[in-house]
Amino acid sequence: MAFPVMLRSLRHHNYRLWATADFVSITGTWMQVLALNWLILSITGSATSVGLGLVLQALPTMLIGPWGGVIADRLPTRYVVAAGQAGQALLSALLALIAAGDPSTTGQLYAISLVSGVITALTSPALGRFGAEVVGPDDLSNGLALGSVLSSGGRILGMSLAGVVIPLAGVPGAFVTNSVSFLGVLVAIALMRPQEFYTLPPAEPGERGIAAGFRYVLASPRLLIMFGLAFMLGSLGRNYQVTMAAMSQGPLDAGAAGYGALSVAFAVGTVLGGVYAASRARLPLRLLLITAALCATGQMLSGAAPNLLLFGAAMLPIAACAVVLDTTVSTRTQLDSPGHLRGRVISAQGMVGAASGAFGGPALGVLSDTLGPRAALMLAGALCLTAAVAAAYGLARIRRARAAAAVPSHAAAPRPAPALAAADA
Template identity: 50%
Template sequence: MRLRLPPSLRALKHPNYRLWAAADLVSSTGSWMQVLGMSWLVLTSTGSATSVGLTILFSAVPMLTLGSWAGALADRLPTRPLALVTQSLHLLLAVALALIAIHGSSVEMIYVIAALGGAVSVFDSPAMGKLSAQVVPREDLGNALALGSVLNSTGRVLGMSLGGVLAGLVGNAALFAVNAASFLAVVVAVLAMRTGALFPLPRSSPERVGVRAGLRYLLGDHRLLVLFALGFVLSSVGRNYQVSMAAMSSGPLAAGSEGFGFLSTVFAVGTVLGGLFAAHRRELTLTLLLGTAAVTSVLQLLSGFSPGLLTFAASMLPIAVGAVLIDTVMGTRVQLDTAEDMRGRVIAAQGMVSAGAGALGGPLVGWLAETLGPGRALNVAGLVTVVATAVATVALLRLRRRRRQEAESVSARDTLELTA
């Protein structure tokens, strides 16, 4: 018996996606608990915020160095077994962190585990990305990704809020133990999926296997390069809101930690609304992506002039909606508009762009806030993203015009051959 669901929830009619969605919510909640727990563990062990930043850096470096090979491997190996291996390794690393929290260890060991976790994530991301495209048919993939944004945002709120309570009651080790259990839930869900109800992707032919073939494909797809470039700018100077919200709260808004907490809550609500809005859309198009990027960029520019906390929060809410909508549309277009046998390498390349943007953007936005002031930094960052969006729009329009002309040329040539 098929479930009757509204269009915004249509992906849930597929039994494998229901397993995936439940596991995604549990895993996201556990992962955010671990983020909170690891940051607090390092901070209490060293008393240094720089050490916390180094933990994030060590976890991001593997994506920048190994991403291409991980994507090629994901396109070569069966998706489900690879996902089971990476999720099991994440589980073991979470257990190791729980033991460290109980028995104590050097901060260097935490750095090692952070780096190992980052290395596992490099291979996990394209494998799980490909698996997410196999639990629903092509026409429901956009809806599945939009619902995934809602689940991830909900998991973030649950993980950070429940994690804070749990850490206070029983200590950090419990956060890592819960995260380990969340990975076990994903393993069980993947094993429980019905093989006959999956929508498998084709494997690469011998001449399209490997890193070089993936690089040639990426360099040949100019539209994809434009999207990645725009995504890099939006994610670096236009996305580090934790930095800018903290700087505005402690600076011109004079709102302190309570104001920062309030802004974080508003932003979290916006991310959930953004996911719900994306789920209601029948199609997630490039026009929607560019329009949202333009609106959020202008709002970011204007937010730097906010005279008070409520005004700034009023600008953060639609910006959060737009941020999730941009990520969802970008992820959907990357999945749907690329060759299926190249999917793992393209997802890995997108992950490398995101990691590079995060590594550059946080320090850059922080430096701008310290040098120009938080408000002026938002003005400058917003102006940069406005320009980047305009340039990307022009470039994509030219590419579309060129493709149309090439298609018309081919059609005319075929017509001449038929009449000859």
């Protein structure tokens, strides 16, 4: 069966199963996110309490993420992924039971959020490695880009369905739906064809620990530059949940309805970015630098937007560039790292992402409170643009150094003139 270039990953049987199951699972996950946040908010009446639940889910990735990388590089990824999905399904079912009991405290909810974060930290690198095994290196960038489109679509659908399911079946109904969605992933894995996997080599006997992964990352200047740029863009350039809310409540005077409209515009932008990335045959580092610069420039301009319409219009290219940037970083992280260390490099990328989210949200909140939302956007955008320029300079130096090292030492010496050469002979 022939597929358009943008959909070329779908020619793989295993990827078709994985993409379908992943879309269903992401939809259920976003239903649970909204239901859990609503349940905590209804118990405590505090937005800070909701934020604490999100921190508990992200914290394990920063603390124990490297162990997830070790697991991914040593054990068969299918079994690790299946175990993680089964664990999350059980936690969602447990949340449904707790919610059905009309809880008055958040202790059990926080505990489940923490355990869910631990499972995510230990299995996310295997998920990344598994994605490469179902699609192969030639179509990896396309598979990741299509995955971002499905993720955005699942987020929009999940949030919409939560608004229908919660009033009809209550918060427990949303948790049950998410638990069932994980079973779809397990069925998809069981139906995949083993002979069509692009299996990556496992960790070598002398390089099975956490230290081997850190040594590789620290000895790879390109990876360090990419991760540094991703941290800056992910923290100060991407936490628009904070800045969109601050702009809606403050300078734009748009209220909750305006914030909802901006969220939709941002989601549409992520879909457009995913479609663009999927349509490209390659995602070079040059594209990473261009999208980083565009994203930062757009952020500075958005701070000067006089009304909701223009601010929302700025969200579309910013969100699109952010998805292209993420897809390029993920693609280059996987393709430029050896198979036997792939899980540990992915875990390092995950730690960077978790750290950027944990740092960026509070930082942008403080900037918005002290300088105002407009000034916060302009300053953060300027810092991100500076980081993009610095990354471009660093990558250029690496290219020049490699080019110089590739030239043999004798090639630099001038060749003798013919007459002198004859005399020497």
